[in-house]
Amino acid sequence: MTSKTLPYARIDLAWLMWLMSVGSVLSTVLSTSIFDLSVFLSGILCVGLIAIGRREGYLIGLYNSLAYSILAYSNGLYGEVYLNLFFFIPTGIVGYVLWQRHTTSSQTVAMRQLSGFQRAFIAAVCIVCTGVLGLALQLNPSQNTPFIDATTNVLSVVATFLMMGRYKEQWLLYIVLNVVTIGMWYLRFSAGGESGDLMVLMWSLFLLNALFGYWRWHQGTKQATVLKATENTAEDVCDAV
Numbered sequence: 001m002t003s004k005t006l007p008y009a010r011i012d013l014a015w016l017m018w019l020m021s022v023g024s025v026l027s028t029v030l031s032t033s034i035f036d037l038s039v040f041l042s043g044i045l046c047v048g049l050i051a052i053g054r055r056e057g058y059l060i061g062l063y064n065s066l067a068y069s070i071l072a073y074s075n076g077l078y079g080e081v082y083l084n085l086f087f088f089i090p091t092g093i094v095g096y097v098l099w100q101r102h103t104t105s106s107q108t109v110a111m112r113q114l115s116g117f118q119r120a121f122i123a124a125v126c127i128v129c130t131g132v133l134g135l136a137l138q139l140n141p142s143q144n145t146p147f148i149d150a151t152t153n154v155l156s157v158v159a160t161f162l163m164m165g166r167y168k169e170q171w172l173l174y175i176v177l178n179v180v181t182i183g184m185w186y187l188r189f190s191a192g193g194e195s196g197d198l199m200v201l202m203w204s205l206f207l208l209n210a211l212f213g214y215w216r217w218h219q220g221t222k223q224a225t226v227l228k229a230t231e232n233t234a235e236d237v238c239d240a241v
Contacts, residue, residue, distance in 0.1 A: 008219065009106065012052035015212055019048045023205060030198045039067045040202050047206055050163065051171075051213035053108035053220060055099035058092045065089050075193045077184070079137055079149040083156055095164040102166060111220035113168050122158060122169070129154045144191075148184045152177055168221050171214035178207035 023044035031037040042064040049057030065088040072080035102110045114122070134150035137143050155177040162170035181203045189196025 008216070012108075012216070015216075016048045016052060019044055019205065019209060023202075026201050026205075027198065030201065032198075035067065036071070036198055039064065039071055040198060042067065043202055044205055044209075047209045047213075051209050051216055053111060053216070055096055055103060055109060058096035058099065062089055062092045065092065071199070075188050075196070076142055076144045077149055077188070078140065078143060079133070079146075079153045083153050087157060088160065091160050091164060095160070098164055099166070108220070109166055111168055111217045111224055112166055113221045114162075119169060122162075126154055126158055126173070145184055145187060148180060148187075151180050152184060155180070168214065168217035171210050171217060174210040174213065175207065178203050178210055182207065 020041075023041055027037050027040040031040060042060050046057045046061040046064050049055075049060065065084040069081045069084035072078075072084070099109045104110055130147070130151050133153060134147035137146035137150055140146075143149065155173050159170045159173035159177060162173065182200055185193075185196050185199040185203060189200055
């Protein structure tokens with residue numbers, strides 16, 4: 001490991017340890033069952049590993065998706081159930097394979113960024129799809145907060161594809177997603193929903209992690225740009241010789 005990557009490795013480890021320490025304390029105090037505890041901790045560990053660019057986060061995420069869908073079902077959040085069972089689990093497997101192919105010597109994934117046009121296009125897709133899905137979920141009489149649920153679903157899907165593609169903009173979507181999801185679970189908590197307080201705290205930690213993740217991936221994309229420029233310069237020198 002070079003001197004340039006070492007500071008990030010230390011920051012990555014410190015962040016992961018802090019995240020798990022805080023998560024462990026909060027979940028131990030607030031969890032009403034071992035199952036709730038497992039949902040909380042697996043979710044925290046999953047997003048923490050992804051934030052530092054480690055593909056192992058996908059493996060932890062497979063369990064979290066299954067467990068979280070069970071909890072969401074008990075709260076009438078069916079969009080969350082469908083999303084986790086039929087999207088996050090399959091893409092978790094595919095994402096792990098893709099990241100494995102692009103893991104660097106420092107054991108973190110190679111990070112990149114979108115163009116301005118690509119960002120505008122993705123924003124438009126998110127707005128249109130949220131409206132359409134919200135109307136569809138509204139047709140289910142037992143569905144709670146259909147348009148909030150639709151927003152979390154759409155942002156989750158798009159952010160997941162960006163994550164699989166190793167784009168740093170995934171974290172901008174996750175920041176918005178986490179804010180909306182905190183509001184959704186707060187409404188369920190206010191209405192007496194199961195484990196609502198624990199989910200509010202979990203998604204609050206996810207929000208902090210998303211902020212860190214964007215900073216970390218921004219640094220990672222800058223590193224990748226410098227490395228690519230250095231490699232191109234070296235190739236030009238070799239061609240000249």
